[in-house]
Amino acid sequence: MNMIVCVKQVPDPEAPPASFQVDAASGRMVIAPSVNPVISPFDEQAVEAALRLKDAHGGKITVLSLGKDAVPHVIKKPLAMGADELILLQDDALEGGDSWSTAFALAHAIKKIGQYDLIFCGRQAADWDAGQVGSGIAELLGVPSVTLARKVEVSDGKAVVERVVPDGYEVVEVSLPALITVSNELGEPRYPTLRGIMATKKIEPIVWTAADLGVEASQCGVAGRRTRLLKLFKPVKEGRCQLIQADSPAEAGEKLALKLREAKLL
């Protein structure tokens, strides 16, 4: 089975909120230098979903990532987890895009890869939280998609997917090839093994440019966007937390209850 997993490198979303500031003038995020780049958490789970199928059925996993600023040891983590191949889309022409241009470039890369049964994406990236690239790729490739998966199995040439819904889950059968977006309910991704990390050192990423994908500069990156960022700002915080003062923790607990009652919250 041939699987492709799309991953994105993002600033660690677990970093303290103070590390994420906004430069209003330029409309850019300013990320503190102490924040490490990581693979977006849902994307790691997408890798995990593919690895579980590889464990069960064998096959090849190709990891695909768009972005010039990929840090080698970060972007290679899926390889250390057990993926087989890494393709990086790196080109100035591909930068600065929105979900549309990102999906456009990734879909063309997947066409170039050619052979695939399943494509996995995280349900959203932990930086811009857009949540549409996966479905977008599927639409551009003309393949069916199942979103918000918590479990994926393959039998008789189709995938059986448990899709998370608020009051439980749906069991979705989909013909292959198909694209699946993965949600956190899939469970924790595996840790890279030492052997995996060592093996990774020998794997060189394949780098493709816009020209390799056969896309015009006018279709991708900034030029290919369908949406434009008008304004970036910090949400206004009222910053008016009333701290309960008391002589003992127990008294504080009681006073808190009374305060909430007074505020008609109980």
Added chain:
Amino acid sequence: MSDYKGVLVLAEVAQGKLAPIALELLGAGHGLAQQLGEQCSAALLGNGVTALAQEAIAYGADRVYVVDDPLLQDYQSDLYLAAMDKIITEASPQIVLLGQTSIGRDLAPRLAFRRQTGLSMDCVELSIDPETRLLLQTRPVYGGNARATFVSESRPQMATVRAKAMTPLERDASRQGEVVAVAAGLSPSMIRAKVVHRVKEEVEGIKLEDAQVIVGGGRGVGGPEAFKQLEELARILGGAVGASRPPCDSNWVPASLQIGLTGKVVTPELYIAIGISGASQHMAGCSGARNIVAINKNPEANIFNEASYGVVGDFRQVLPAFIAKVRELVGK
């Protein structure tokens, strides 16, 4: 682009009625359409849903496009996509709104790409720029650490909207509107991703997404035992228990209770955060709560920047007295 006129909202149906998100979108769509001096339409998809069209009108629709088909009994991705695509072709709206629901999250991106247009997911504010008359689409980014306002460079301008971010209109049964039956030409052969069955998972008590009160526990509660106290508090308040990521990763509670960027987005009236530091990844899931109350022993914890009321202290000592007093006050 002047061929595109009006606002179209997807009016989701749940248990034979318009879903709360449908009423909220109608309220929002009606307001935006008024600012543009144009009409607000609803798309109503399902089996035996035509009768709900009047309801959509009562809540703000000027026109309702109905695809009433037994095949649409439950949500099927490929069929809903085809039906919405057809309605957009017929209605040619300049704005299309869907809910940030399990349907909207699946359908909206595919629909936008099929229409080759831009989309902003999970918007919490929508307005019309008085000068450009463009739809301003504001949504949280970077796990709620910032907000971004986008405009579309293509038509229709599409957005999904977070639950409870918009206000429904008062129901007005005297409102008049037009009902248009749309023949979408659906057939079972169009289904490629087929929902073969639905499993309801018994959750004790109330669903997180619906809860008016949520008691959340974080790393600071120290282990699974503490969640029993949180459950008791939730039960007294008629609410639900949630958690930040560490308790879920450590299997103190099931992953389905996780609130946050990796997890569920909740919008209760009251969120009681216990032993939760307030990392952005968690706040992304609960910053829409109307009131946040925090109990945490670290006075520097970020949660106190987000909370309206707080106690700096060890929850082991604060919580029993708090629960006892709450029980006394609410009489349970």
